Amino acid sequence: MEQQLYSLSKLFTERLYRIPDYQRGYAWTEKHLKDFWDDLVQLEEDKKHYLGVLTLEPVPKVISETWRDDYWIISSKGYSPFYVIDGQQRLTTAIILIQTIIESVAEGTSLNYDTTDVIRKRFICDSKDGGISRSYMFGYEIDNPSYNCLKTNIFMQASGSSETPQETIYTHNLEFAKSFFKKKLEALSLDKKESIYRKLNKNLLFNTYNISTDIDVFVAFETMNNRGKLLSYLELLKNRLIYLSTKFEEEDCEKDKLRTSINEAWKSMYYYLGKNKEKPLDDDLFLSSHFTIYFDNITASKRSRESFILDIDDIYSINNFVYRRHPRVDYSSYLLERKFTVKSIMSAKTNTDIPTENGEEKETLQLKEVYAYVTSLQSCVELWYKILNPSDSDFSVEERFWINKLIRLSRRDSFFPAVPLIMVFFQKENKQEERIKLLKVIEKISFLNLLAPDYPLFYYHKNYVGSSNMFEMARKLNKGSLSPEKIIKDLEETRHRITNDEDFLNYVIQRFKSSNFYKWHGIKYFFYEYEIFLQKKSRTERQKLSWSEFASSEFASHDHETIEHIYPQNARKYCWTSRFSSYSASQRNILKHSLGNLLPLSKPKNSSFSNKCFTEKISDDDTTVGYRYGSYSENEITQYSDWTAKEILERGLKLLDFMTERWAIPLVSKDQDYRIDILNLDFVEK
Numbered sequence: 001m002e003q004q005l006y007s008l009s010k011l012f013t014e015r016l017y018r019i020p021d022y023q024r025g026y027a028w029t030e031k032h033l034k035d036f037w038d039d040l041v042q043l044e045e046d047k048k049h050y051l052g053v054l055t056l057e058p059v060p061k062v063i064s065e066t067w068r069d070d071y072w073i074i075s076s077k078g079y080s081p082f083y084v085i086d087g088q089q090r091l092t093t094a095i096i097l098i099q100t101i102i103e104s105v106a107e108g109t110s111l112n113y114d115t116t117d118v119i120r121k122r123f124i125c126d127s128k129d130g131g132i133s134r135s136y137m138f139g140y141e142i143d144n145p146s147y148n149c150l151k152t153n154i155f156m157q158a159s160g161s162s163e164t165p166q167e168t169i170y171t172h173n174l175e176f177a178k179s180f181f182k183k184k185l186e187a188l189s190l191d192k193k194e195s196i197y198r199k200l201n202k203n204l205l206f207n208t209y210n211i212s213t214d215i216d217v218f219v220a221f222e223t224m225n226n227r228g229k230l231l232s233y234l235e236l237l238k239n240r241l242i243y244l245s246t247k248f249e250e251e252d253c254e255k256d257k258l259r260t261s262i263n264e265a266w267k268s269m270y271y272y273l274g275k276n277k278e279k280p281l282d283d284d285l286f287l288s289s290h291f292t293i294y295f296d297n298i299t300a301s302k303r304s305r306e307s308f309i310l311d312i313d314d315i316y317s318i319n320n321f322v323y324r325r326h327p328r329v330d331y332s333s334y335l336l337e338r339k340f341t342v343k344s345i346m347s348a349k350t351n352t353d354i355p356t357e358n359g360e361e362k363e364t365l366q367l368k369e370v371y372a373y374v375t376s377l378q379s380c381v382e383l384w385y386k387i388l389n390p391s392d393s394d395f396s397v398e399e400r401f402w403i404n405k406l407i408r409l410s411r412r413d414s415f416f417p418a419v420p421l422i423m424v425f426f427q428k429e430n431k432q433e434e435r436i437k438l439l440k441v442i443e444k445i446s447f448l449n450l451l452a453p454d455y456p457l458f459y460y461h462k463n464y465v466g467s468s469n470m471f472e473m474a475r476k477l478n479k480g481s482l483s484p485e486k487i488i489k490d491l492e493e494t495r496h497r498i499t500n501d502e503d504f505l506n507y508v509i510q511r512f513k514s515s516n517f518y519k520w521h522g523i524k525y526f527f528y529e530y531e532i533f534l535q536k537k538s539r540t541e542r543q544k545l546s547w548s549e550f551a552s553s554e555f556a557s558h559d560h561e562t563i564e565h566i567y568p569q570n571a572r573k574y575c576w577t578s579r580f581s582s583y584s585a586s587q588r589n590i591l592k593h594s595l596g597n598l599l600p601l602s603k604p605k606n607s608s609f610s611n612k613c614f615t616e617k618i619s620d621d622d623t624t625v626g627y628r629y630g631s632y633s634e635n636e637i638t639q640y641s642d643w644t645a646k647e648i649l650e651r652g653l654k655l656l657d658f659m660t661e662r663w664a665i666p667l668v669s670k671d672q673d674y675r676i677d678i679l680n681l682d683f684v685e686k
Contacts, residue, residue, distance in 0.1 A: 006208050008094055009201045011054070012122050012137055016070060016081045018059065019088050019140045021263050022242040024235040025170025025270070026146065026177070028089050033180045036093055043199050054087035054206040072128050073135045087206065093177060094200060095138050096154055098123045100181040101197050103156070105190065111197045119197075124155055143263055145271065146170050154178055166267060169274025233332045234273075234283040238266045240340050241370055247345055248367045258371055265378035272385035281388060282415070289420045289471075290380055291331045294373065295339075296475040339363050340370070383423050388415065396432050402439035408547055409446050409525050418442045421474040421487075428477060429484040438484070441491040447663050448498050450522030451508050499665050513680045516593035523563060524551055527600035527633065530658055534632035544602045545631040564599040565592050566643055568611045575613035579644045587683055591645055594679055596652030602631040614643040645684045652679045 019025075028036075043049050059081040064074055073079045084091060102116045102124075109116055125134045134157060140147040145166035151157050153175055185193060231239075245258045273281045338344070344365035386393035388407070390400040403422075410416030425438050473490075476482035498504055517523060531545045550562050568576060569592055580588050591597060609617070609625060618638050619626040627634035640647050656675055659665060676682050 004208050005205050006054075007202050007205055009122075011091075011206060011208070014077065014079050015137070016074070016079050016135070017056075017084050017091065017138045018081065019092075019144070019146075020057075020083045020085075021141050021144060021259075022239040023084070023088060024231060024238075025140075025144070025168065026089065026092050026173045027170065028093060028173060028177065030176070030180065032089070033093065033177055036090075037181070037184055040196060040199055040204075043203055045195070045199065045203075047203065049199075049204050051090055051204045051206050052087060054091065054208045055085040056082040056208060056210050057085050058210065059083055069133055070135045072133075073126060082210075090206075091138065092174075094204070095123060096174070096177045097181050097200060098197070099155055100178055100185060101193055101200075104182070104185045104193060109190070111194045112201065125157065143260075143267075145267055146174060149174050166271050167275065168267070168270035169280055170270060172274060172277055232283045233336070234266075234269065234287055236332075237287070237335060237340070238262065240336060241374065244340060244342070244345065244365070244370060245367075247342055249349070250367050254367060258367055258374075261371055261378075262374050265374040268378045269381045272381045275385060276389055276392070281385065285415055286381065286384055288331045289384075290377060291335065292471045293420055293424060293474045293478050294376055295334070296479055339365065341365070379427075380423060383426055384419065387419055387422055387426070398436055399432065399439065402436060402443060405443050405529075406439065406446065408528065408551070409443060409450070409522075416446075417470055418446070421470050421477070424474045424478045425484055425487065434484055434488070437488050438491070441488060441495055444663050445491065445495050445498070447522065447525070448495070448504075448665075450520075450525065452504065452511055453521070455504060455507050495664070505665075509678050509680075512678065516590070516680075517595040518563065518565075518593040518598060523598065524600070526655075526659070527563070527598070529662060530655065531600060531631055531633050533658060533662070534636060538632060545600060545633075546602075549603075550600060562601050562604050564601050564610060565597055566599055566614070566617070566637065567592055567597050567648065570611055573611065573613060575615075579642075583645065583683070590680055591648055591684075594648055594652055594681060595655050596648040596650065596679070599627075599637060600631055600633050602634065614640075645681075649676070649679065649681050649684045652681065 039049060064081045065071060067074070067081070070079075070081070074081060098119065101111070102120055105111070105116060107116055111119065114122075123137055125136045127134055136151065136155070139150055145168050148166075149171040153171075185196075188196070241262050242259055245255050245262065248255060248258075269286070273283060273286060341363070344363040348364035348366050386395065387403060390403040390407075393400065395403070406416050406418060422438065422442070426435060429435055429438075473482060473487055477484065477487060512520070520526075528545065528547055528550060535543065552562075567580065571577065571580065571588075571592075580591065583591065603625070617627055619628045627637050653672075653675055656678060673682070673685075676685055
């Protein structure tokens with residue numbers, strides 16, 4: 001490798017830079033941008049700052065000759081084209097900042113004795129004889145969505161294309177970086193801006209390496225990118241598959257078709273996984289879930305010996321922070337170390353199955369297998385996005401209605417366990433009524449799981465939805481060994497078996513006796529469904545309870561709650577003590593947290609309201625925050641003239657009746673004592 005130290009000014013002397021198609025896009029976030037800016041601002045004028053390694057590969061002439069917009073500057077002006085193998089994040093950041101500086105000053109302004117026009121020609125773009133064509137000094141290969149974003153949204157140049165620009169998480173990052181620097185520059189004088197430009201242009205030094213022709217750039221890319229922000233497995237996999245496309249002994253047209261398919265598939269994945277800017281979807285969850293469904297022969301045979309994918313419930317049993325830093329699961333080992341390797345191609349060439357060290361046969365790989373895999377990824381990712389963002393889908397109103405229930409039921413808005421099964425089912429089944437049947441039965445079983453998440457039946461029954469068996473059903477459906485009709489039938493049988501299991505019902509009773517309804521993870525989902533039920537009864541379209549606010553942790557502080565204790569937790573006023581003095585302290589505690597004493601609030605109310613007497617809670621003429629002005633559930637409470645243990649029991653039984661009808665749990669058929677036992681209020685009846 002050839003090694004030298006270069007300032008940005010020297011790097012952009014008669015050179016062009018392109019990010020190759022196997023590279024990931026711009027991945028820097030606010031933290032990285034802030035560090036970059038702070039280093040630049042704090043750098044003294046007479047000091048140099050080492051910015052790191054920039055690894056380059058000279059672009060072969062046979063490729064650069066095909067660059068229609070750039071060949072004139074290469075052939076006539078002698079510019080040298082390079083691929084950026086490592087260091088693109090820092091280089092991209094520097095160019096975005098230069099463009100933002102140009103835009104922040106008047107056209108023709110001189111910065112460090114260079115006019116904005118000279119700066120633009122050196123770092124951004126130049127034109128042949130002042131014509132309309134543009135040759136960009138830095139950019140992405142044309143088929144990358146970031147190419148148009150950089151050209152139009154960052155460099156502010158005309159697109160020249162009729163296609164709608166694609167947005168990805170990387171294009172979002174590019175735009176955010178420009179917005180970040182724009183805000184920083186707004187507060188600076190012209191002298192300060194000139195100082196920033198001078199230090200950026202002259203004082204930042206890259207340690208550059210030019211990769212020689214005997215080094216494999218794809219392998220170098222994987223190795224070098226481990227030093228900076230870690231590549232996701234989705235990014236690593238793209239690089240690997242493009243690399244393998246060059247190794248097959250096939251006609252060039254076949255290899256070119258595969259490479260194009262890989263790029264198109266990754267465009268789609270980056271687009272859909274990052275389409276919702278507020279809640280981008282997790283690469284690993286999509287890739288690992290698809291892997292478990294697609295490679296059914298591997299995942300089915302290896303589950304007993306090694307886990308290629310963590311159970312989704314296990315993933316979310318730890319908080320997101322731990323999960324994001326947790327070593328990634330072993331599905332990646334199979335994809336990157338066994339299946340998609342040069343050795344697999346060689347095994348296919350020799351048609352031999354040589355045992356590995358652990359006695360397993362080596363994988364073989366053909367070009368058409370890679371093509372089928374990437375095609376499947378591309379076909380799945382759009383549906384994956386729609387299921388997790390039903391409001392931005394073409395699903396029917398009722399389909400969106402039930403998918404939203406599953407999202408709420410999961411207690412998280414980025415994934416729920418049945419997504420892979422629903423994805424495959426929707427691919428195989430176009431009939432709306434069949435899709436809704438699936439969603440309904442999954443919702444019912446998932447609610448049962450909320451009632452008793454650690455009940456053994458959920459773990460041992462073959463069709464339990466929420467465990468790894470969900471993937472088994474999705475795999476069989478994907479391969480055609482299980483029909484959509486059979487899946488619905490099996491799930492209905494599972495639901496029926498659980499709801500008619502006396503041990504299960506007894507388990508639920510004991511669980512709520514040892515804990516209480518207020519601590520139940522399903523309490524908000526249950527009350528939200530009850531609110532929908534009351535709204536339908538009112539025959540109005542007005543929604544009084546917003547799920548986003550009701551479920552938000554922002555309102556679940558010590559002073560503001562969205563679940564109200566009608567009989568207060570701190571009941572010190574005479575209006576409460578006089579009504580509950582006949583009960584022991586432990587009984588009063590049970591009453592406070594009983595199902596009938598809990599109430600969903602349309603707006604969180606502070607603790608001072610919670611401790612008021614019942615008549616004051618119903619209506620507060622001064623602030624209009626009473627139950628009379630709240631949710632449908634709050635409105636229902638205003639029908640009571642008093643609030644004692646009797647009303648708590650009465651309302652609790654009423655809510656159990658709703659639970660029975662809504663989720664087909666046979667509780668109404670039980671006698672009164674049995675149902676009171678579920679509420680743990682037998683002492684009230686006595």
